[in-house]
Structure formats: structure tokens, C-alpha cells
Amino acid sequence: MQKKSPPSDVNFVPSCAAIIVAAGSGTRALAGDTSASITALTKQFWQLGTKTVLEHSLDYFTAHRLIAAVILVLPKCQISRINDLIMPTPTPVHLVVGGATRQESVRAGLNALEASVDTDSIAHVAIHDAARPLIPTNLLDRLLTALEVEKDDKTVGAIPVLSFADSIKTFDQNHTNKSKIIDSSLNRSKIAIAQTPQLFNLRAITSLHREFADQLGFTDDCSLAEKAGFNILAIDGAKQLMKLTDNDDYIMLEQWATRTNTTFLSANKAKTGNMTETRHGTGFDVHKFDHESGPIWLGGIKLDSDRRILAHSDGDVGLHALCDAIFGALADGDIGSHFPPSEPQWKNASSAVFLTFAIRRLAERGGALIHLDLTFICENPKIGPHRNAMRARISKICGLSIDRVSVKATTSEGLGFTGRGEGIAAQASVSITLPALPGMSTQPNQDGQG
Ligand code: MG
Numbered sequence: 024m025q026k027k028s029p030p031s032d033v034n035f036v037p038s039c040a041a042i043i044v045a046a047g048s049g050t051r052a053l054a055g056d057t058s059a060s061i062t063a064l065t066k067q068f069w070q071l072g073t074k075t076v077l078e079h080s081l082d083y084f085t086a087h088r089l090i091a092a093v094i095l096v097l098p099k100c101q102i103s104r105i106n107d108l109i110m111p112t113p114t115p116v117h118l119v120v121g122g123a124t125r126q127e128s129v130r131a132g133l134n135a136l137e138a139s140v141d142t143d144s145i146a147h148v149a150i151h152d153a154a155r156p157l158i159p160t161n162l163l164d165r166l167l168t169a170l171e172v173e174k175d176d177k178t179v180g181a182i183p184v185l186s187f188a189d190s191i192k193t194f195d196q197n198h199t200n201k202s203k204i205i206d207s208s209l210n211r212s213k214i215a216i217a218q219t220p221q222l223f224n225l226r227a228i229t230s231l232h233r234e235f236a237d238q239l240g241f242t243d244d245c246s247l248a249e250k251a252g253f254n255i256l257a258i259d260g261a262k263q264l265m266k267l268t269d270n271d272d273y274i275m276l277e278q279w280a281t282r283t284n285t286t287f288l289s290a291n292k293a294k295t296g297n298m299t300e301t302r303h304g305t306g307f308d309v310h311k312f313d314h315e316s317g318p319i320w321l322g323g324i325k326l327d328s329d330r331r332i333l334a335h336s337d338g339d340v341g342l343h344a345l346c347d348a349i350f351g352a353l354a355d356g357d358i359g360s361h362f363p364p365s366e367p368q369w370k371n372a373s374s375a376v377f378l379t380f381a382i383r384r385l386a387e388r389g390g391a392l393i394h395l396d397l398t399f400i401c402e403n404p405k406i407g408p409h410r411n412a413m414r415a416r417i418s419k420i421c422g423l424s425i426d427r428v429s430v431k432a433t434t435s436e437g438l439g440f441t442g443r444g445e446g447i448a449a450q451a452s453v454s455i456t457l458p459a460l461p462g463m464s465t466q467p468n469q470d471g472q473g
Contacts, residue, residue: 042133124240147224159263183217185261
């Protein structure tokens, strides 16, 4: 059977929705931690690398080309707070108040999806627990591919699972003393840990959640399908998908979060050994000022300006130059080839979405960003007062520590279009590492020609 691959063309219509469940209070994880600043926050707001726990999942789904809409299920008390966290993206994010249990929260999410999104073109829904922040980049594609290959009426979902490396024991339930007594060993090849996101046929899982609304106690969505006798496919999960439940998890996840693109690097190392190559890319962009006043986007942040910028998207020359620098280092076209200005879907689009996409293209090749350097060329606005805010924002979007993010500015001494204040220019350079490719020459040219 020929395997289907998810579409790689950005022009196709996305056919999945995502429900992120973050409705639990989640305060037990660091209960023993003495840091009041951490324990005062529910775990979805803890900082993990350059983002909060919740932002990792939210950014994954809003930037994914398969996702048409995201439903974020939260406790009622966090609805107002979350508005500050959500970046403007072309993928709509709908907030909904969760229920008392996970199962009720997912049902609330499915109801909200039906009520707020045109679901005619949506075939699948990925249901994800926000407490698993580090989703491998290609996981959703792999789940969808598995489900599309195994097309039959009985198979309604696919989930990531992680097998056990340890021996698994059961306890003697009749033993009432304080210490536990081992009763037997389980065949570990027959059991695995269920992770999220779990991908389902939208209509099937919606129907199952309604059917079992009176039977609470299902701890994941796969369990409902099992109970109803449907088949669920299992694909390889990942250790980095671990659930954040205690201090030890937090320490491990933090280490993973600060190492970008871990999964891809290790996957590619298997093919290429430990050889890597370093590449550099450059990008340049210009946008023209309008005569009307209005806010402008520059270096990922919004600034007041006496003149708007003319552009199809939000017109952030800095992020556009950075995208082109990354595409250049990958020899992967340019921003116009990935996001054509002729396409209405990119009208007023946040350039953060473009940069997130460029970072994903890099991750899909097993690469990592090492450093970036962005220079604005303009008379106005003055960049200096906003430099650190821009660096912080770009650091967050790229998942790169701030000491590897440089933002500079210069003028053109009154000369040319930037000197006359007719527009803003930006140039960027990036350094990346990639796994060494088979075509990379390590031997001198045999014919002696350089
Ligand atoms: Mg541009």
C-alpha cells in the first residue's frame, strides 16, 4: 500500500482542529517548591525555556499548516489573563471555560468547536493536554498519515504511545500492611503509556463524548473509543512529550526546552552520524510608509507611529528579513514563495507566523538556529529604546536564548529613500547548523579543478 504524506503546499485547506485542555488547576506539581513566584502560578504559566508551558502547545498548533482553528479550554478565572498571552495569528484561537473533569472540559471544547468554527471542512481534531508542552514537530503529520493510511469505519483515531524500558509489576491488593507486596510481572511488550495529542475523526469523537457524558472517569479520549469498540492506532510517542506533574519533570522539560529541535537532531544523527555543517544566510526587506498615522509592527513588537507601513501582511521588515535569512541558509526559496502576497489568507497576517514557519522548516531539516543579527536602516522610528523588547520577542518566537539575538540600527545619513524617511529597510544574517548532508564534499576534487 502506498503511504500518503500530508500535503506540503501551504495553499491547501487545513482539515484539522485542535483542542488544548488547560482547565486543571495544576498547582500540585511544584507543591514542595519554596519559590512563591512559581507555586503561585498554575503550571500552564510556568516559564519553560523562552515560553510559558501553555505557549509551547499553543504556538505548535497555531503555526501548524494542518490546523484550521484552536480551541483553548481554561478555568474561568484564567480567561482574561490568557488574552495577553495569545499572539495574533491567522489561525483563530477560541477560548472556552472547562468543566470539573478533563472529560467534561474536552466535551466543552468539542461543543465550542461546533459552535464557533465552520466544521464542514474539518475532518479531524487533535486533543491535547497543555501539561505536555514539548510536542515533536512532525508528530501531528505522523498521526494524520497513520489515520489516513488505515482508512476503515472502525478506526477512528491515532495516538502517540511510549513503551516501557523497565520491568512492570503489580501489587497484591489483599495485602493490607503498610509496605506493598509484589504480586506478578506484566508483559511490558503489551503495554505502553498513552500520550497526547490524540487525533480523532471529529464526528466520531464528538458523538462518543456525547454518548458517554453521563459516565465520567475516562482519563483520556482514546478510552471512550476503546469502550465503544472502535480501533485506535498507536504510533511512536516521545520522551519529550512527558507530562509535567512534579519538580523532576519540570527540570527535565526545562532542559529539553532549552535545546531546540532535539528530536530532529537526534533523528538525523542516526542517518548522518555526528557530522554537522554550519551555514549562513542573509535577508533584506523594505517597506514603504503610508501618509496616514497608525501603529506599525517592527522586530515583532507594535509601535506607535505617525505613518503606517504599506504591506499585505503586518509589514514587519525585521521579521521578513529574518525569514529570508533562514530560507537562504536552507536554500529553501524566499518569504514570497512561501507566503505569496497575492493570497488573501496572508492579508494583515502576523509576521510572527512567517518566522515561526521558517523555524519549523529549519527544524524539519534537523537544523538549529545558532545566532541571528538584525539591522534596521531608517531615520525613524528610533530603534534604541525598543531594542531589548524586540530581542525578547524574537528570542521567544525563535526559541533562541536572548544572548544569541542581536538587533542593531543605523541611518543612511539622510541619503536615499531611508534618508528621506520614505520607508524602512532591514537586513538580517543568521547562522544555523544542519546535519551533514550526503552531498557535502569532504574530499578534494579529484580532477584538480577548484
Ligand atoms: Mg516584506
